Amino acid sequence: MTASQALLRHWRNATDAQVVAILRDARRSVAAFADATAASGSLLQSWIEGREVVEFEHYPPDDLVDLRSGSQFYYHSHRDGELEHGHLHLFWHATASGRRRYMRQGRRRWTRTAPTHLFAISLDTRGLPVALFTVNRWVTDGHWFDAACAMAQVERFAMGDVEGHELSCRWLSGFVQLYRPLVEDLLVKRDRRLARRSDLAQALDDRRLELLSHIPIDWTADLDALEAETARRGM
Amino acid sequence: MSNLSSSLSRALASAVVTAAALAGSPAMAACCAGAKCGTKQSTSKCGAKAKCGAKCGAKCGAKCGAKCGAKCGAKCGAKPAAKCSAKCGAATKQ
Numbered sequence: 567m568t569a570s571q572a573l574l575r576h577w578r579n580a581t582d583a584q585v586v587a588i589l590r591d592a593r594r595s596v597a598a599f600a601d602a603t604a605a606s607g608s609l610l611q612s613w614i615e616g617r618e619v620v621e622f623e624h625y626p627p628d629d630l631v632d633l634r635s636g637s638q639f640y641y642h643s644h645r646d647g648e649l650e651h652g653h654l655h656l657f658w659h660a661t662a663s664g665r666r667r668y669m670r671q672g673r674r675r676w677t678r679t680a681p682t683h684l685f686a687i688s689l690d691t692r693g694l695p696v697a698l699f700t701v702n703r704w705v706t707d708g709h710w711f712d713a714a715c716a717m718a719q720v721e722r723f724a725m726g727d728v729e730g731h732e733l734s735c736r737w738l739s740g741f742v743q744l745y746r747p748l749v750e751d752l753l754v755k756r757d758r759r760l761a762r763r764s765d766l767a768q769a770l771d772d773r774r775l776e777l778l779s780h781i782p783i784d785w786t787a788d789l790d791a792l793e794a795e796t797a798r799r800g801m
Numbered sequence: 802m803s804n805l806s807s808s809l810s811r812a813l814a815s816a817v818v819t820a821a822a823l824a825g826s827p828a829m830a831a832c833c834a835g836a837k838c839g840t841k842q843s844t845s846k847c848g849a850k851a852k853c854g855a856k857c858g859a860k861c862g863a864k865c866g867a868k869c870g871a872k873c874g875a876k877c878g879a880k881p882a883a884k885c886s887a888k889c890g891a892a893t894k895q
Binding site: 592643705 | 809810
């Protein structure tokens with residue numbers, strides 16, 4: 567695979583300050599990935615913690631939640647695929663209007679509505695991210711937002727250091743920021759696919775529609791391209 | 802190869818390969834078919850959710866998904882929420 571053209575376009579049009587920020591996120595993410603791999607064996611193992619992986623089970627068992635930023639994710643495995651071992655589902659705590667939904671520590675988290683699903687990241691058996699994808703609403707529940715609103719939530723997605731999972735949280739926060747332009751494409755593709763259906767409500771509950779958009783990624787090639795861009799700018 | 806990708810390659814070379822997932826309980830997959838990838842809190846309640854989800858989801862989806870979605874994109878404002886919660890009742894009430 568080669569570097570994502572969408573990312574290259576975005577980086578070429580970005581200001582120097584933006585490229586510096588993107589590079590900082592990339593460095594932070596790679597360093598956390600390397601540290602997590604050295605400490606636990608792999609990112610997957612940092613969540614699985616040596617247990618046997620059982621289909622549909624969440625790893626870690628109670629998900630990782632950052633109540634301050636309203637971000638949440640978990641890893642699980644259930645799809646047959648040559649590339650992925652499993653995937654991360656990323657959520658944001660949103661009200662029906664797309665605002666931030668606040669919850670208190672120790673209170674029951676979700677009584678009526680679930681958190682809003684943003685997108686998912688496929689990981690291979692070594693923990694390397696290999697694809698991004700979106701799913702239909704029936705898969706995850708939660709409020710549904712169009713691409714622009716969902717993107718605003720992705721931009722606010724950040725995992726603070728959750729005890730015992732600091733490295734994977736750091737990796738994910740940096741990774742999401744690095745791939746923002748591609749996530750935007752992913753969400754737009756998702757909406758375009760749904761727009762082909764006449765009845766949105768029916769489409770969102772249609773069990774035949776599960777995966778709405780999917781973009782394979784090559785993290786290594788994207789990092790090379792980012793560094794090439796910074797070199798081109800003489801940074 | 803750049804600095805970042807060589808760090809990544811080194812990490813990957815030492816990574817533990819995780820075995821494929823074992824088959825889960827079919828009951829879990831079947832019962833939670835409507836919310837099988839939700840967060841922990843929602844999957845644990847999937848029985849109740851499935852029941853109410855069918856009705857609220859459909860109604861709310863039509864009104865909020867289409868209408869508020871468009872508005873949210875621009876403003877993410879409070880107005881659509883008021884509308885949605887009023888019309889969709891329990892499912893979207895905070």
